[in-house]
Amino acid sequence: YNDVLVKNLLRVFLGKILQEEGNLSKALNIFNEQITVFAKEKIAAGAFLCWYYIARLTLVTDGSEKALHISQKALDVAKNPKISNYYFMVLFKKLIAEIFIIKGDMESAKMYIEKALRIAKKYNMKLLKVSVYQLYAKYLEEMVLRKPKNSHTYAQNAVSAYKKAIEQAEKLEIEAVIEDVQNSFNSFKTFCQL
Numbered sequence: 001y002n003d004v005l006v007k008n009l010l011r012v013f014l015g016k017i018l019q020e021e022g023n024l025s026k027a028l029n030i031f032n033e034q035i036t037v038f039a040k041e042k043i044a045a046g047a048f049l050c051w052y053y054i055a056r057l058t059l060v061t062d063g064s065e066k067a068l069h070i071s072q073k074a075l076d077v078a079k080n081p082k083i084s085n086y087y088f089m090v091l092f093k094k095l096i097a098e099i100f101i102i103k104g105d106m107e108s109a110k111m112y113i114e115k116a117l118r119i120a121k122k123y124n125m126k127l128l129k130v131s132v133y134q135l136y137a138k139y140l141e142e143m144v145l146r147k148p149k150n151s152h153t154y155a156q157n158a159v160s161a162y163k164k165a166i167e168q169a170e171k172l173e174i175e176a177v178i179e180d181v182q183n184s185f186n187s188f189k190t191f192c193q194l
Contacts, residue, residue, distance in 0.1 A: 005046065008037050012049055019057055028057055048078060048088040055095055059102075068099045090116045090128045094135055101142055109139055126172055133165035134181055141188055155192055162188065 015030030031050045038046035051074040059067035075092040078085045093116035100109035113136050120128040140158035144151045162185040169178045 004037075004041055005043060008034055008041075008043075008046060009049075012046065012053070016053060019053070024057060024061055028054065028061075031057070044083050044085060045088070048074060048085060048091075052088065052091055052095070055092075059099065064099050064102050068096065068103075071096045071099065086119050086123050087125065087128070090119050090125060090132065093119070094128075094132055097135060097139070101139055106139070106143060106146065113139055126168060127174075127177070130165050130168045130172065130177060130181060133161050133168060134184060137161035137165060137184070137188070141191070144192075158188060159185075 011030060012034050015027040015034070018024075018030065019027035031054045035047050035050040035054070038044070038050065051070065055067050055070040055074065058070055071092050075089060075096065077083065078088040078092060093112045097109045097112035097116065100106070100112065113132060117129070117132045117136065119125070120132050137158045140154045140161060143154040144158065147154065162181065165181045166178065166185065169181050172178075
């Protein structure tokens with residue numbers, strides 16, 4: 001059909017498949033090429049998707065600092081009043097929170113999780129609410145390890161966050177999502193029992 005959007009999104013997904021198969025440099029090349037195409041065609045959602053995949057890939061290949069820089073830059077563009085892409089704002093805030101957890105900056109991680117959750121709730125982004133609650137639970141799990149004095153409180157809050165994630169996932173009726181959250185929750189419960 002010579003549809004520019006579909007053709008280029010398929011290329012992005014090819015890059016994602018290559019990434020999952022371990023061909024990281026080829027995937028990165030495809031994502032970078034596609035950002036150029038989407039920018040030229042003024043298709044912001046496609047460019048954000050590429051930026052997101054690049055940031056995730058960079059986290060693995062070049063570390064947290066470079067991934068954080070890319071994510072923050074993309075978030076700034078998504079927040080631009082001319083664009084205001086709330087979906088990608090949530091994705092980038094969530095990714096930034098994950099990076100801060102890796103870096104050990106738990107205050108910043110919590111701040112970004114809370115901001116992501118506020119937007120996801122405000123715009124009723126059901127799937128994103130599930131993943132943000134799940135990330136919040138993982139943040140709390142990490143706090144159990146970092147703050148043994150308050151571990152019981154953090155563990156209870158993590159259980160509550162997992163329950164909210166499961167509740168949201170069940171509303172979506174997507175088995176794979178429910179199973180993913182339930183598996184994470186079960187792993188946490190096993191950890192707590194040990």
